Amino acid sequence: MLYEIRGISLTPDQDPGLLRSLAAKKAGLDPSAIRKLWIRRRSIDARRGRVSLVYALGLEVVDSRPRGEAFPIPEPEPDHFLRGEGLLSGPIVVVGAGPCGLMAAHTLAEEGYPVLLLERGCRMGERDIHTNGFLSGGSLDPDSNVLFGEGGAGAYSDGKLTARNRDIAGRRALELLMRYGAGEEIGYDAKPHIGTDRLKGVISALTDGIQSLGGRVLFGAKLTGILEAGGEIASLSFQWKGQTETLQPGAVVLATGHSARDTYRMLHSLGVPLMPKPFAVGARIEHHQSMVDGVQYGAYAGHPRLGAAEYALTARGGDRGVYTFCMCPGGQVIPSVSDPGLLCVNGMSYHARDGENANSALIVQVSPKDYPPGPLGGVVFQEEMERRAYNVTNSYAAPTQRVEDFLRRRPTRRLGAVKPTYPLGHAFCSLDDVLPDYVCRSLREALPYLGRKLRGFDSPDAVFTGVESRTSAPVRILRNDDGTSPYAHNLYPAGEGSGYAGGIVSAGADGIRAARKIMARFASSSRGFTGKAASFIMMARGRG
Structure with missing residues (x-):
């Protein structure tokens, strides 16, 4: 049986090895009855001039029943999501490789959906060269800098991983970060962070994960146009390797950051509904x-x-x-x-x-x-x-x-x-x-x-x-309850740049929600793709 013990406090000088005996005492158990002990939450309480580390602990108990302050841990909420039967007319194009775009692309690729992720900036290694050069007094690259490139603006931050909403998508975002190298402490610390140095490695590993699952990721690929016809995005254009590429997307997750002002202006010129926030x-x-x-x-x-x-x-x-x-x-x-x-x-x-x-x-x-x-x-x-x-x-x-x-x-x-x-x-x-x-x-x-x-x-x-001045997006790209834009029923604005998140985890969670809304509509098959759409997906899967 699994229980939670709350309010276990240690001073900074006390040995964390005391946690087992303290938890057993509070639960009214012999320490030998605890098969497994783990941290569910850890915070620092510095109020009233006293400093302590406060823990909520999980216990797996055998052959005993707690007689003290122990709370049964409920079964985790099932992570069920719907799978649709609609036919995709092209790959799902995710625009922007910040936390929102990366986690949307990973969620889709993991379920077998054909994904093409476009990022105007560079991979982390090359991005670091450009950014460090600028920070040392060199020239500014408008598409590869502190704001644009693999990981988005959050890659150059404190690496805070807090989120107000710990729903299924929020927990999933943290689980993905832990899977790709963030320490397990981000799952239980009240104010988790990993710093820009560790976050960069996690982000790059997440990108590699998308590609290993069959997704295609293009860096240096800048969105330049979308064409709406019949209430959907019929074609999407982007600059890549000095050429303009155009393809037919099945759906588009718009996960650009809050500094993609040229994208805001393009959307406004097309009549995509926006509002100041x-x-x-x-x-x-x-x-x-x-x-x-x-x-x-x-x-x-x-x-x-x-x-x-x-x-x-x-x-x-x-x-x-x-x-x-x-x-x-x-x-x-x-x-x-x-x-x-x-x-x-x-x-x-x-x-x-x-x-x-x-x-x-x-x-x-x-x-x-x-x-x-x-x-x-x-x-x-x-x-x-x-x-x-x-x-x-x-x-x-x-x-x-x-x-x-x-x-x-x-x-x-x-x-x-x-x-x-x-x-x-x-x-x-x-x-x-x-x-x-x-x-x-x-x-x-x-x-x-x-x-x-x-x-x-x-x-x-x-x-x-x-x-x-760039604390959050100054614009909200309007969306319906099903996650789609009123402009086109296969356009999904998401994340911080669209005005629906603030921070790494909340942006990633919103990307996961957008991906699941797409999965609720469409089957994962890429049969029937033609032209550029087919070639990009075939290259991603090693067939071309």
Whole structure:
């Protein structure tokens, strides 16, 4: 019989080997009655000045019945899904090899469906060369960078694997990541992460898995057009190896990222229903990680069982929400750009999280009433801010301001104890010159309150680096309850770029849902394919 024991606490100094005896005591069992013990959930509780690791444990018990606080573990929810009988007229084309597209393609290929995955950027190895070259002061490749390429924008992040919704698709997304190399701890840690260094290997292994299952993956393949006829996508065009390829898809999963602005504009020009959506903008704020550790963990700061401390803060600035986002312990601030002449920043950290600084976005909610009119008003709003940030120096050196100077409305002239980690240089300025007035006003109102919630957050030498403008998609590509676009009944918008997810796991889960909606309509047979569609699938399966 399987049971769960909750609320087992250890201090960071206590040996995890104590868990068996503590669980047995709480369950009213002799330790010998526990055949198997495993971690179902682990979190850090640092409230009220005490720090502990809190566990929920699974027990397999033999020849005994718990007499204490033990809860039977129910059978897992069956992972049933429908299989349709419709005939596909061509392969299922997945556009975008971020988490959404990769997991959609893998789900389909695993069930025998003919899949063609298109990614405008490069595989991870070549993408790293382009990206590291840019971060070292080289030229920007508009199609292979921090935002575009195998793994999408999440490949250069903290590698957070949290998800608000742990439904079947969310659990499946985590299982896929674990299958391809992420540690088992992502399945039970309350705030799982693997860092950009480990995530890249997992993503590449997932791509290899798609190909081993018979899917075809094309890198350097950029969507350039779709043709609708009779309420469906009748043909799809993409640039690949210097030529325009056109084929007839059976279905299309549109899994482009939130920075594929050319795709948004193409869809808008075709009449695909879009609407602007709220998101948030602001800047990255950096502190010494040691300060954050000391405030959060006290005497246990720096303990190896705790790692670098995190925070998540919220406030109000006037009538707008202000909050920290994508906090990167021991990380660095990087340029997150794909377009020449525009500048946006993001945070990134490695698995060890051992850098000198902590950084987080500190952002203010904005909504369509703040944008120019039209479905793409949010895109224009972002671009205007990013252009102002770039124009501070006409380079990728980032606008930088000490928190004290920001609060006193004066430009920064020299740095204090905290030094920016941004790799392409900084330009002292006033954030008022690059962010909207109401955003700056909300940040100023919120900062003292946030400093009371996390001591030192508003310290004078903390550093802002701007701008952070791509926190989520500014557009939603509308879809029906069955996952299809009103524009075409075989077009499936999905993931973060379509406005339905935020983060690696939630985007992957949405891709899995899109794949299953397609499977509910169509059989997996590729009989009857002709022309390019047939040749791409035959090459993928080693027959051509």
